[in-house]
Amino acid sequence: MKIAFLAESFLPDKSTCINGSQVQMYNLALAFKKAELEVHYITLSNANTRKDEIINGIIIHWIPNRHFLFSWIQNIKVFNQILDKIQPDILYQRGRSPLTYTAAKWIKKNQKKFFWGSNGENSCEFWKQLKQLNKSQKPLWRKLLLFPDMIIQDLLIHKGIYGATKVVNQTYHQKNQLWKNFKKTGIVLPSYFLPPTTKQQQKKKIVLWLANLIPNKQPEFFIKFAEQNQDLEWKFILAGGTNDKKYWQSLLHQAAKLKNLQMIGKVAFEENQKYYSQVSLFVNTSINEGISNTFVQAWLNSTPVLCFNIDPNDWIKTHNLGYCAHGNEEQFLHHGRTLLKNYEQIETIQANCQQFALKTFAAKETIDSYLKLFKS
DSSP states (O other): OEEEEEESOOTTOTTSOOOHHHHHHHHHHHHHHHTTOEEEEEEEESOTTOOOEEETTEEEEEEEOOOSTTHHHHHHHHHHHHHHHHOOSEEEEESSSHHHHHHHHHHHHHTOEEEEEOOSTTTTSSSHHHHHHHHSOOOHHHHHHHHHHHHHHHHHHHHHHHHOSEEEESSHHHHHHHHHHHOOOOEEOOOOOOOOOSOOOOOOSEEEEESOOOGGGOHHHHHHHHHTTTTSSOEEEEEOOOSOHHHHHHHHHHHTTOTTEEEEEOOOGGGHHHHHHHOSEEEEOOSOOSSOHHHHHHHHTTOOEEESSOOGGGHHHHTTOEEEOTTOHHHHHHHHHHHHHOHHHHHHHHHHHHHHHHHHHSOHHHHHHHHHHHHO
């Protein structure tokens, strides 16, 4: 069986940014290769001169990324040319993108199968691109310029979701939203991760925040958390990169006032493990997430999660994997401080985290479920 991933970036490609969909598609690609599928990965890259190559058994087809308005239209043509050449049996694409429509249209023409994966709690909504543009801090003139582009992208994405053979959701909320908006029945499968291969290190009194530095991730709440716990013997690490220099300088200015907070910038994905294995608490302050890969990586390394907004599938509460404040700033700061002042509570939670993560996210049954779907 031959499968092709359609992506806007590839995890080991250092010319592109890391995001959750990228991590998940790479993990699945490795797992499917291990299951003896012929795995192709068609992806954009900012490195314009790359030739097709094989990385970890995955056949990579590079497409130079173009950075201009409506550039995705030209990119779609190249994706179609490569698909026509390799003729995969299965297409897999994750997250909302014009590639969702590309995959659905191609499989309809070629009588193949397309599996679309939702990647966030709002990924099965209507007009997501347009809503994000409206909420963004871009100047009005730029919003007006991008408005037609976002409308067209949303319309095509909706057609793509309708045209998918099957939809795989991360959470039951996503499945419910899919039915509400598209009248399609999703299949809930957890994110997939390879278990850690390195020995668990001794935990230190370090609190970690790691994500892309964008307003939606709300790193300001982590800085405030560090500020309110300067009297405790804990170190706070704020990790992540951004292309927004003004936003970076604003955060850097806030962080520089605190002796207990270190802002370290972007961390390469392959270096994440050393942080997760050492820290005692991971903090997520995002407005919206699906099942964040950072949650999974933390839990796989026996690290509890303190979350401002999100408890996917109520796992944090049900399995005692940390604490979620459900958007209540006072509760977030209070319970976070309670954990830091009572390290034995953290140690109790640590015992649950890795056991839950190995059973839920590193299980062979997840890959078996995908293979069964492909053959159905």
